[in-house]
Amino acid sequence: MTPTPDSDLQLLTQAALFDGLTEAQLHTIQQHATLVRVPRRTFFFHQGEAATTFYLLREGQVRLSQINPEGKQVIIHLFGPGDVLAVIVVLSNAPYPLSAEAITDCVAWAWNRETAVHLMEQCPRLAINGMDMVAGRFLELQNRYRELSTERVEQRVARALIRLIHQRNGYQEQKPYPLLSLTRQDLAEMTGTTLYTVSRICSSWEQQGLLEAGREQLHIHKLEELTTIADDLRPSPPNFPPRPN
Amino acid sequence: MTPTPDSDLQLLTQAALFDGLTEAQLHTIQQHATLVRVPRRTFFFHQGEAATTFYLLREGQVRLSQINPEGKQVIIHLFGPGDVLAVIVVLSNAPYPLSAEAITDCVAWAWNRETAVHLMEQCPRLAINGMDMVAGRFLELQNRYRELSTERVEQRVARALIRLIHQRNGYQEQKPYPLLSLTRQDLAEMTGTTLYTVSRICSSWEQQGLLEAGREQLHIHKLEELTTIADDLRPSPPNFPPRPN
DNA sequence: CGCATCGTTGATCAAGCTCAAGCCGCGTGG
DNA sequence: CCACGCGGCTTGAGCTTGATCAACGATGCG
Numbered sequence: 001m002t003p004t005p006d007s008d009l010q011l012l013t014q015a016a017l018f019d020g021l022t023e024a025q026l027h028t029i030q031q032h033a034t035l036v037r038v039p040r041r042t043f044f045f046h047q048g049e050a051a052t053t054f055y056l057l058r059e060g061q062v063r064l065s066q067i068n069p070e071g072k073q074v075i076i077h078l079f080g081p082g083d084v085l086a087v088i089v090v091l092s093n094a095p096y097p098l099s100a101e102a103i104t105d106c107v108a109w110a111w112n113r114e115t116a117v118h119l120m121e122q123c124p125r126l127a128i129n130g131m132d133m134v135a136g137r138f139l140e141l142q143n144r145y146r147e148l149s150t151e152r153v154e155q156r157v158a159r160a161l162i163r164l165i166h167q168r169n170g171y172q173e174q175k176p177y178p179l180l181s182l183t184r185q186d187l188a189e190m191t192g193t194t195l196y197t198v199s200r201i202c203s204s205w206e207q208q209g210l211l212e213a214g215r216e217q218l219h220i221h222k223l224e225e226l227t228t229i230a231d232d233l234r235p236s237p238p239n240f241p242p243r244p245n
Numbered sequence: 246m247t248p249t250p251d252s253d254l255q256l257l258t259q260a261a262l263f264d265g266l267t268e269a270q271l272h273t274i275q276q277h278a279t280l281v282r283v284p285r286r287t288f289f290f291h292q293g294e295a296a297t298t299f300y301l302l303r304e305g306q307v308r309l310s311q312i313n314p315e316g317k318q319v320i321i322h323l324f325g326p327g328d329v330l331a332v333i334v335v336l337s338n339a340p341y342p343l344s345a346e347a348i349t350d351c352v353a354w355a356w357n358r359e360t361a362v363h364l365m366e367q368c369p370r371l372a373i374n375g376m377d378m379v380a381g382r383f384l385e386l387q388n389r390y391r392e393l394s395t396e397r398v399e400q401r402v403a404r405a406l407i408r409l410i411h412q413r414n415g416y417q418e419q420k421p422y423p424l425l426s427l428t429r430q431d432l433a434e435m436t437g438t439t440l441y442t443v444s445r446i447c448s449s450w451e452q453q454g455l456l457e458a459g460r461e462q463l464h465i466h467k468l469e470e471l472t473t474i475a476d477d478l479r480p481s482p483p484n485f486p487p488r489p490n
Numbered sequence: 491c492g493c494a495t496c497g498t499t500g501a502t503c504a505a506g507c508t509c510a511a512g513c514c515g516c517g518t519g520g
Numbered sequence: 521c522c523a524c525g526c527g528g529c530t531t532g533a534g535c536t537t538g539a540t541c542a543a544c545g546a547t548g549c550g
Binding site for chain 1: 370
């Protein structure tokens with residue numbers, strides 16, 4: 001951990017978490033921040049450890065996952081730059097309910113529990129922003145929960161890909177949209193299915209020219225088609241009238 | 246909507262949401278509150294409406310559910326007295342992402358969006374408490390998501406019952422623990438399965454003397470056994486060595 | 491009494507999980 | 521530079537869980 005150099009203040013101010021704060025407040029916040037580097041395949045924290053720190057991710061990709069007694073993993077979220085790690089849990093001093101692993105080399109700002117609470121009590125705006133970010137995550141999780149309850153595997157995988165493209169590349173990138181450092185296993189753990197099923201689905205989509213599949217990467221050619229797959233409701237024998245309603 | 250009578254201030258102050266606030270702050274909050282009554286089978290709000298109001302539930306049971314394009318419902322949470330409704334969404338002025346229906350006659354305090362944001366900016370403590378409550382819900386949802394991903398139906402139903410007993414009756418009640426106003430359909434929508442499967446499971450449990458099943462109610466006799474069912478990992482043919490590890 | 495809502499149970503069937511076997515590509519060390 | 525091994529991926533065969541459909545029973549309410 002090294003003290004944050006001045007040049008970083010710029011970057012800090014751009015984060016959604018700090019929207020609407022005054023110069024002075026930003027300065028205080030920045031003074032209490034430390035910069036951490038977390039190399040690929042190592043952990044920000046493990047499930048069960050005391051939640052002492054929260055992070056604002058500057059560079060890299062982070063996988064938030066929970067593991068159950070049987071050893072099965074579930075991916076709750078993938079984070080990218082600008083996202084906030086462990087805001088929720090750091091307020092109540094419960095243990096981390098899940099683990100955060102760097103999928104690529106990461107750089108993040110870190111604050112500890114006490115300063116976090118203190119800062120929020122000083123500037124309500126910070127608490128409100130935090131709540132807002134939690135809200136977004138909450139909505140996403142709610143939707144994924146509904147999908148897991150009601151949709152078939154193929155649809156869920158399609159949605160997962162769409163979601164990843166939106167949040168990772170922030171849209172702008174050219175077709176074919178790339179998804180890197182993403183294993184079939186990851187996709188399976190995101191959608192509540194198995195490695196095997198994901199593999200079959202990807203193969204089938206590749207044959208249809210929908211995407212190009214590679215080791216730890218996919219390149220999506222026809223996003224629109226994925227969308228129609230995701231929204232396609234057909235609990236019925238092949239060749240069904242599109243739906244009477 | 247009627248102005249809140251003074252006698253209610255007592256009750257207000259007990260809510261976890263208002264923990265650690267000063268007398269003065271409580272008074273302000275109370276002044277902006279209105280009391281609403283929502284009869285059984287009617288809605289606090291519907292999915293898709295603009296989120297204008299948030300609620301603190303005083304009496305009754307509320308079902309938070311989301312409905313998908315196909316018309317399938319999913320129950321995200323059941324609320325009881327002291328719980329907070331729609332805190333998350335009222336900050337961002339997005340539409341309600343789900344519907345809230347009274348399963349029994351309800352009484353609740355209500356605040357509108359503007360006053361909520363205003364109050365939180367005034368007393369950070371309120372924002373922090375709100376975040377804390379959201380955090381709890383978030384953790385629950387995360388766990389249910391993992392369960393839905395990794396566990397079999399029977400386990401999920403067992404867990405759902407356990408959870409309901411804890412949060413409804415707050416423990417203290419005598420065996421047999423009662424669960425009222427709870428249909429098989431509700432249980433199915435909570436656990437991501439069908440009415441039929443839940444019915445079969447309940448029948449089987451009843452035969453084993455684990456509980457007593459009735460119309461819209463269950464009386465749990467052996468909570469402990471439910472726990473062992475919930476934790477029972479056996480992805481293997483009957484009569485399997487308990488697990489070597 | 492009749493209707494609506496809720497619940498039960500059997501028969502059937504398919505989606506997707508599991509297991510097994512083998513391929514491919516890459517990085518490491520001999 | 522090659523070979524080896526590991527991590528990731530593919531594909532087939534078989535099987536299980538739990539969904540679906542259908543018919544009927546029970547309960548309560550107006």
